[in-house]
Amino acid sequence: MSTRIRTRQRTFGVVAVVIALIWMFPVYWMLNSSFLPYNRIRAAEPTFLPLNGSLSAYGRVFDSNFFDTLRISAMVTGLTVVAALLFAFLAALALSRFRFKGRRSFILAVLIIQMIPAEGLFISQFKLLEGWQLLNSVIGLSLLYIAAVVPFTIWMLRGFVNGVPRDLEEAALVDGCSRLQAFFRITLPLLAPGLVASGVYAFLQAWNEFTLSLVIMTRPENMTLPLWLRSFTEANRVSDWAGIMAGSVLVAVPVMIFFLLVQHRMTSGLVSGAVKG
Amino acid sequence: MLLVPALAVLVAALGYPLYRQAVISFQEYGLAQQFGQPPEWVGLDNYVALVTDSYLWTVIARSVVFCLANAAITMVIGIALAVLMTLTSRGPRLFLQIGLLLAWAMPHLASLTVWQWLFDSQYGVINWLLTNVGLDQFAGHSWLIDQLSFFTVATVIVVWMSVPFVAFSVYAGLTQVPGELYEAAQIDGASAWSRFRQITVPLVKPVLLIVLLLQIIWDLKVFTQIFVLQDAGGITAQTNLIGTYIYRLGLGEGEFGLAAAASWFVLLLTVVLSLYYVRVLVREEEL
Secondary structure, three states: OOHHHHHHHHHHHHHHHHHHHHHHHHHHHHHHHHOOOHHHHOOOOOOOOOOOOOOHHHHHHHHOOHHHHHHHHHHHHHHHHHHHHHHHHHHHHHHHHOOOOOHHHHHHHHHHHOOOOHHHOHHHHHHHHHHOOOOOOHHHHHHHHHHHHHHHHHHHHHHHHHHOOHHHHHHHHHOOOOHHHHHHHHHHHHHHHHHHHHHHHHHHHHHHOOHHHHHHOOOHHHOOHHHHHHHHHHHHOOOOHHHHHHHHHHHHHHHHHHHHHHHHHHHHHHHHOOOOO | OOOHHHHHHHHHHHHHHHHHHHHHHOEEOOHHHHOOOOOEEOOOHHHHHHHOOHHHHHHHHHHHHHHHHHHHHHHHHHHHHHHHHHHOOHHHHHHHHHHHHHHHHOOHHHHHHHHHHHOOOOOOHHHHHHHHOOOHHHOOOOOOOOHHHHHHHHHHHHHHHHHHHHHHHHHHHHHOOOHHHHHHHHHOOOOHHHHHHHHHHHHHHHHHHHHHHHHHHHHHOOOHHHHHHHHOOOOHHHHOOHHHHHHHHHHHOOOHHHHHHHHHHHHHHHHHHHHHHHHHHHHHOOO
């Protein structure tokens, strides 16, 4: 490599590092601010390193109704993940293993349906759940979430099921396995990574969703985590940014770890599949 | 049989509301109906009321401008960063990817909260920075009061969140261009620019198209960001985009009939856009 190319590469490297630092800064700032005591967060000069910081802000978060909302969020998300995975898995099996009339149009419908934004439908979804007495209920919100994530999970799982060669199942049948055995011994283990990826996708969607939970969970005692963070911010905006940042950290960090684990699979799925943002 | 559970959920939670939305949009469905009065059939009145309401057109125009501006800025920065990734050595590239991933992984509400803190008028680090480089008018500057600066903040946040997806997808597309093509072109005497124009652009075009389309669809329905920023001090009437407008109309004022009619604008726009997207997808993949 000539020196000219090498210096050029180095210049681009420096640019990349600077941009990376700018892009990370908000995340860093959230962590940093969450460790600062009152007097330093409200100083004329910002504190850039949380030296001699404290965890007191986290204590203030735990004293609020954080754990109640965490419980609601956990229930909604759990229900969504389990149901969406189960339903989508069955549908994916049907779509990839059997030929039937309407199969192609079902796949097309799935692709189109999953682009429908909550913002175009929440008014009548609200009316629907109101009519069924399901406003402010975990079941009601989960129902909407399941419908929102099922199309993409079907699409994603279908790709994985297609990836398991039929010959393998047939070989197992020839060797004397029953259909059920062949399924549990051969197909299911091979699909495990796909199920994990789709499950994490459903988890992230349900855990982070804001619009629908804002519409459906109108009572303060039924808030999900994103709603809680919003109202906690409103309540403490004037006085306690450290507490607000600690709340953000608690909402964000567990999810970010999950996201980083499956990011790779999701990116490829996004371009070759279809996904709602 | 295996399709039944999935179908049932979709029909119950999407299909039926879709039907109800159509029905309500032809009815007088306001606060009185909310308290038990039977809704009155009014035909196209809701649509007429909306179409003749100049505020709706303001909101739609605002949404479209916001959407196109955000999609364009996101695409430009995203593509630039993807190209940058191909030009650097491993270390800086990895560092840049980590930076982008962190932003991408942040839940929307958490990032919105952090950005509010960054833009805080009194103790926000952005005002501090601007004041320190000599722009004294930013001392205690309130970003959300003014319409234009409200949307600047919203754009910064939306772009910050969306660039990672574009950058990673385009970068993945770029790395799939076989290196021999470049070598062959170089031997044939093609300049770097014409190699980029003649080889890279056509090969990456499908990815660019899909990503651009997704950006437009997503930016058109942006709700959370605007809603939360309005809470934080924006003036609602000046900053409504179509999503927040429907919300305030329906759940704020109880005008469900009007809100349902307005929802159709969003629905139709996205479905038209996504039909095209689905066509591109289906062409690429054997069903």
